[in-house]
Amino acid sequence: MLKLLSETRSRRLLDLFTQAGYHETNLKSHLGAMELPSRQLRNEPRLLDRTAEPTLLNALLRWFWLGRSQSQAAVCAAVPCELLSILLESGLLAESDGMLAPAAMLLPADGFLIASDHPAAIERRESEMVLWPNPTSRFLSRFAIRRHSRATLDLGAGGGILSLGAAKHSDTVVATDLNPRAVTFALFNARLNGVENIEVLSGDCFAPVADRTFDLILSNPPFFITPQNGYLFCDNSMELDGLCRRLVKDAPGHLNEGGYMQMLCEWAQIAGQPWEERIAEWLAGTGCDAWVMKGLTQDPAEYAQQRIRETSQDPSRDNELYHGFMAYYRERGVEAIHDGLIVMRRRTGSNWVRIEEVPKTPKGELGDLVVSTFAANDLLTQIQDDASLLAIKPRMSAYARLEQVCGQVEGGWAPESITLRLVEGFPFHLEVQPLVANFLAGCDGKRTVAEAIQAFAAVANAPLETVQRECLAMIRKLIDRGFIAAEAV
Ligand SMILES: C[S@@+](CC[C@H](N)C(=O)[O-])C[C@H]1O[C@@H](n2cnc3c(N)ncnc32)[C@H](O)[C@@H]1O
Structure with a gap:
């Protein structure tokens, strides 16, 4: 069973593993993949082959990745005495009849x-x-x-x-x-x-x-x-x-x-x-x-x-x-x-x-x-009633992007669709009309929803009531999906 090492001995152990190349980036290339030995994957022959050369890293991998015992005689040239002594003291290795058996697996993860x-x-x-x-x-x-x-x-x-x-x-x-x-x-x-x-x-x-x-x-x-x-x-x-x-x-x-x-x-x-x-x-x-x-x-x-x-x-x-x-x-x-x-x-x-x-x-x-x-x-x-929603100052997420797709027309390109997309987080997207895209660009955290809608209705030359009804529903949806944020007033 494992024994708690002193802080100094623990630090030394970690340093020795790092110096040996026993860390995520190096193991990925050394082993070909960060695969654990598995009967289902039948990967043991490949892992043994990859660790065949008698080096310190391979000795460590055979113990603490493959879970194999190794004879003291086979590893003594590659494994420094200091490291061996800490491994035995910590219980990570146990010695019996000249064989050194691992008592744990050691996996680099998240640093x-x-x-x-x-x-x-x-x-x-x-x-x-x-x-x-x-x-x-x-x-x-x-x-x-x-x-x-x-x-x-x-x-x-x-x-x-x-x-x-x-x-x-x-x-x-x-x-x-x-x-x-x-x-x-x-x-x-x-x-x-x-x-x-x-x-x-x-x-x-x-x-x-x-x-x-x-x-x-x-x-x-x-x-x-x-x-x-x-x-x-x-x-x-x-x-x-x-x-x-x-x-x-x-x-x-x-x-x-x-x-x-x-x-x-x-x-x-x-x-x-x-x-x-x-x-x-x-x-x-x-x-x-x-x-x-x-x-x-x-x-x-x-x-x-x-x-x-x-x-x-x-x-x-x-x-x-x-x-x-x-x-x-x-x-x-x-x-x-x-x-x-x-x-x-x-x-x-x-x-x-x-x-x-x-x-x-x-x-x-x-x-x-x-x-x-x-x-x-x-x-x-907080903005379930329209008055509360009209009072907030919405701002578009920094991760929102607008994509325009154009189709071919004789001698040129004509806009076919405009898609609003999030490039971070869940990859939500929705199609919008060109006028709506302009309206959303105006959601800069300075104007209230009411002000933005009034300006939009004027540009679209549409009845304020209709514009407001449609815009409010859309803004709720965009808040829900993370395209727009705001503080309640
Ligand atoms: C799926 S493992 C997760 C281990 C680790 N947190 C991880 O994410 O890799 C679940 C852990 O819950 C522990 N466990 C099982 N039943 C428990 C209980 N009733 N109360 C507290 N821990 C329990 C197990 O011993 C085990 O270590």
Whole structure:
């Protein structure tokens, strides 16, 4: 098991890994791809071939990427004594009969070096396996709000990848996990990466922070909806999606006013219910505004097959498992399983809930997009009456672009369509008329909507009442989609 090194020894260990080239950019080119060894991918021969030369980097990769033991004799020329001694002291390596065996995997991610269990732990069916940074952690990390937080909670922290990211903009981070092994890894990783403002606690859901509140809660909980209870990292012990529901219901009690909770989840759609209904019930009466972004939808058969592939390495059990999963879904009337991201913000007053299917997830960091979407929804609730909307001073988003398409006419080009498009965030777009495009250009944050509409009606030579009706509807839509922002008056 891992042992906490002194700060100096941890710093030295990280330096030695970096000097050896054990970091994201170099590993991508060295390994050809950042693929973990996987039976399904059958990539082990390629990874072994790539790491065949007896160098320091390859010795480290064979231990901490491929999870292979190596004889002391084979590595002694390439691995400096100092590094070997720190690896043994930390428990990252264990020596037996001249063989050096790795006790963890080490993955560079988001600028950190993260120790976790190796994927082979799934094959060994170790229920307390600690998960490595993976696409779900990266997804949540990209949406995480990166504003100053006095206190952040990472619930279900695993090795602590989300805590490390949050530590940069938080005064303090509390990382909690039910799995005591995860607590050891999270502590180890915080020390390894020289991050001092992370406190690590063990316990169920919010129990370890019963009397504490936060500006930001991040959670990538075990959300798989399956009849099995094999692994702490993915299987929840409650019926269907019960754990995610419980976290949504309990989170508001641990949020400061204005504080956000961002959680990945899956939820079941039960026969006869629209897909939004179940999640709307979770969010009702929480004292929070909420935005749910639904991603993938799978039917139970497709979902069962995927989860079995991910968590069972033994094809001889596939039939039995599959029928067990399907009976579980059938008995509970599960028609589909959806995944998505829930963002809640505690706010006193009348709350709004926005549940939607999102188009393709945008690239890059999306924390600011989350905050601006909440601001847009706040504004929409404040300008429900026309008088309030007419009084605001709208300004176009810096990310709005206008595209004109021209068709061929004899001897030249003639405008065919004009499209307003967002180049950051969700790639929304809508077609507009040339006059409307001019009107929008005038949304510069200086004129009120009423003034802009009056000017527009004069130019268009159209009745003010008709112009106003159409413009107000369009402005509401543009605020909703993030093309326009404003402060309520
Ligand atoms: C999907 S992993 C996420 C790990 C890490 N946060 C990440 O994003 O990569 C879920 C984590 O939740 C922990 N967990 C499971 N049940 C829990 C519970 N009831 N309370 C707190 N943590 C729990 C697991 O041990 C596991 O570390």
